[in-house]
Amino acid sequence: MISRLFYFLFLNLLGFLLGFLIPHGLGSWQGACIGIVSVSLCLFLIDTWRSLVFLSWVRSNDILQAPDQSGVWGESADRVRRLFRQKDMELKASEESLRQFLSAIQASPNGVVLLDTEWHIVWSNRTASQHLGIDPEKDVSQLIGFLLRNPAFSAYARSSLYENEIFIEGRENRSDHPQKIAVQVFPYGDGRKLLLSRDITALEQAEVMRRDFVANVSHEIRTPLTVLVGFVETMQNLKLNEVEIKDFLRLMSQQALRMQTLVQDLLTLSQLEGSPLPSESEWHDFDTLWKNCSDEANGLMHFINQKEGSTHSLRFNFSEDFRAYQISGSLDEIKSAFTNLVSNALRYTPSGGEVNVTWAKKNDQFEFTVKDTGAGIAPEHLPRLTERFYRIDRSRSRDTGGTGLGLSIVKHVIQRHGGHLRIDSKLNVGSSFTLEFPHSRLRRKALEFIS
Numbered sequence: 001m002i003s004r005l006f007y008f009l010f011l012n013l014l015g016f017l018l019g020f021l022i023p024h025g026l027g028s029w030q031g032a033c034i035g036i037v038s039v040s041l042c043l044f045l046i047d048t049w050r051s052l053v054f055l056s057w058v059r060s061n062d063i064l065q066a067p068d069q070s071g072v073w074g075e076s077a078d079r080v081r082r083l084f085r086q087k088d089m090e091l092k093a094s095e096e097s098l099r100q101f102l103s104a105i106q107a108s109p110n111g112v113v114l115l116d117t118e119w120h121i122v123w124s125n126r127t128a129s130q131h132l133g134i135d136p137e138k139d140v141s142q143l144i145g146f147l148l149r150n151p152a153f154s155a156y157a158r159s160s161l162y163e164n165e166i167f168i169e170g171r172e173n174r175s176d177h178p179q180k181i182a183v184q185v186f187p188y189g190d191g192r193k194l195l196l197s198r199d200i201t202a203l204e205q206a207e208v209m210r211r212d213f214v215a216n217v218s219h220e221i222r223t224p225l226t227v228l229v230g231f232v233e234t235m236q237n238l239k240l241n242e243v244e245i246k247d248f249l250r251l252m253s254q255q256a257l258r259m260q261t262l263v264q265d266l267l268t269l270s271q272l273e274g275s276p277l278p279s280e281s282e283w284h285d286f287d288t289l290w291k292n293c294s295d296e297a298n299g300l301m302h303f304i305n306q307k308e309g310s311t312h313s314l315r316f317n318f319s320e321d322f323r324a325y326q327i328s329g330s331l332d333e334i335k336s337a338f339t340n341l342v343s344n345a346l347r348y349t350p351s352g353g354e355v356n357v358t359w360a361k362k363n364d365q366f367e368f369t370v371k372d373t374g375a376g377i378a379p380e381h382l383p384r385l386t387e388r389f390y391r392i393d394r395s396r397s398r399d400t401g402g403t404g405l406g407l408s409i410v411k412h413v414i415q416r417h418g419g420h421l422r423i424d425s426k427l428n429v430g431s432s433f434t435l436e437f438p439h440s441r442l443r444r445k446a447l448e449f450i451s
Contacts, residue, residue, distance in 0.1 A: 111181075112198035115286040117190070117222040119144050119157065124401065131181045131197040133171035144195070147153065153183065162186065180204045209387070216389035216404070220262055224255035268336065269388070274413040280440065288325045290316075290359065291404040292335055299340040309350030314342075318359040327366060328441050329417045337413040338368060340406040341433050345372040349430075365419075366437040385423060386411040410435070416443055 013176075054077055060108060105112050111128030122143050127371045134147055145154060150168045150312075162185040170179030180201045231248050240248065243348040294316055301314045327334070345355045349372045359371040377385070377392065384390050389404040407421075414421050418438045425431035 007124070034326040040105070074081045095244075097389075109198070111195075112159040113144065113195040113197075115144060115193040115195060117192060121147075122192075123424040127232050128173075128195075128197060131170055131199060132183075140386065156183075159184070167200070170201070177222045178204075197332070215390055217262075220404070221259060221388070224259050228252055230363070241327065262405075265409065268409055269405060269412065272333070272416065274391075277416055278333060280328045283328050283333050283443065284334075285323070285327040285445070286325050286327060286359065288329065289331065289334065289338075290318065290322070293342070297346075300343055301346055301355075304346050312346055312349060312351065313354040314346070314357070315354065316357045318361075319361055322361065323360050324444055325361065325442050326445055327437060329445070332412075333416065334415045337410045337435060340410050341368075341370040341435070344406055345370050345374070345431075348372065353393070363449040364442075366442050367434050368437075369432060370433040371430065372433040376429050377431055378425075378427060383421055386421065387416075 036097060036251040086393040094288075106125045106127075108125065108127060111125065111131040113124040113128050113132075113134065116122055121134065123140070123145055125137050126136065128134050129136060132148060134144075139147060139237045145157065148154075148168070150161055152166050153168055156162075156166045165182045165184035168181050170181040173179040178197065178201065181197050182200045183195065183197045186196065231252050235245065235248060249408050297314060297316075301312050304310060319331055342355065342357060350357055355373075356368075356369075358368050358371070360369075381390075381392050386407045388408045391404055411421050414435050414437075418441065420436045422436060423431070
């Protein structure tokens with residue numbers, strides 16, 4: 001500022017001297033005044049022009065391109081430019097933070113809907129679209145009550161009591177594919193609202209399965225217990241001959257064995273769910289596993305044939321090079337899965353039927369297949385076969401002596417080994433159950449160990 005004042009005084013003095021000496025000769029005070037006024041007017045016009053340039057730049061959209069000026073106006077422009085650049089950087093940082101925040105909300109498994117004071121939609125994420133059918137673009141400014149035409153939600157919105165969530169049917173709810181959505185409103189700001197939704201279909205199904213599991217276990221245990229108690233009371237209150245006593249004891253032994261098998265299967269499932277995954281460094285020869293499995297399968301077939309007077313045929317087929325490979329995992333679990341599949345095939349195949357057990361290496365994976373010539377399974381039952389205690393025909397299951405847990409055990413075992421259970425079946429033709437083990441569970445034995 002001092003330099004600007006000095007510059008102004010210097011130019012006025014120069015104008016004074018020039019005006020005093022040149023226009024009217026020496027000692028012309030009138031010329032000196034004219035010189036001072038001329039210099040002042042020029043300075044005023046120049047300063048006005050520079051201020052107009054500065055004002056035009058401030059009003060322009062290209063605020064970061066400051067005019068090339070010196071002096072006070074140049075310094076002012078430079079300072080304004082730096083200030084605007086700083087504010088622009090802060091604005092971009094804020095926009096990036098907002099973008100990251102919205103991206104995080106978009107990736108949330110929960111539906112998020114922002115509502116204004118009148119329940120109009122301000123913003124929603126993709127999950128809300130999946131849960132509630134809200135279009136994130138087209139439904140902005142729409143009343144949410146027009147989109148969620150659910151009596152429970154309407155009553156909930158009118159109540160102004162949002163401490164608890166409510167449960168409504170989801171957008172994809174169908175009779176064959178139910179979808180349950182939990183919705184809760186959270187007021188914030190000046191009358192605005194945040195609506196959150198979450199899919200609880202899996203939780204609902206798990207709760208239903210838990211209730212069914214408890215009910216089925218109670219039923220499966222209560223039935224043989226009732227029989228046992230009835231026989232005990234009969235033996236206590238009636239005089240029975242030796243033949244009747246032996247017959248009663250035989251029936252009681254059958255019911256006790258049924259309970260023992262059920263408890264053992266339940267313990268097996270519990271161990272599978274609670275134990276660490278099988279090791280991938282513990283390797284077993286296929287021929288050893290084959291011998292163990294075939295011995296148990298043949299023993300089970302002879303037991304069923306003698307017990308029921310049936311004539312099942314059990315055949316084993318395997319690829320010629322299977323003995324050159326090893327499989328990793330839990331030997332007991334794999335044997336249990338194999339035995340359960342063979343046992344089911346023998347139990348549900350009528351007398352005279354055939355059960356084929358195949359071991360083969362296909363497409364870099366190992367497949368164990370049990371195929372029977374039984375009655376087959378209707379397509380609507382296939383997705384639920386591996387559920388605990390799921391029965392296609394309860395009377396038939398009681399006749400065969402199954403616990404309803406065999407395929408659940410098989411599914412758990414193969415999943416723990418990183419594989420899949422594939423089920424194919426046709427009514428009046430038969431069924432095929434295949435265990436697919438991944439490539440990582442297979443390896444070729446060293447040559448010196450191949451006999």
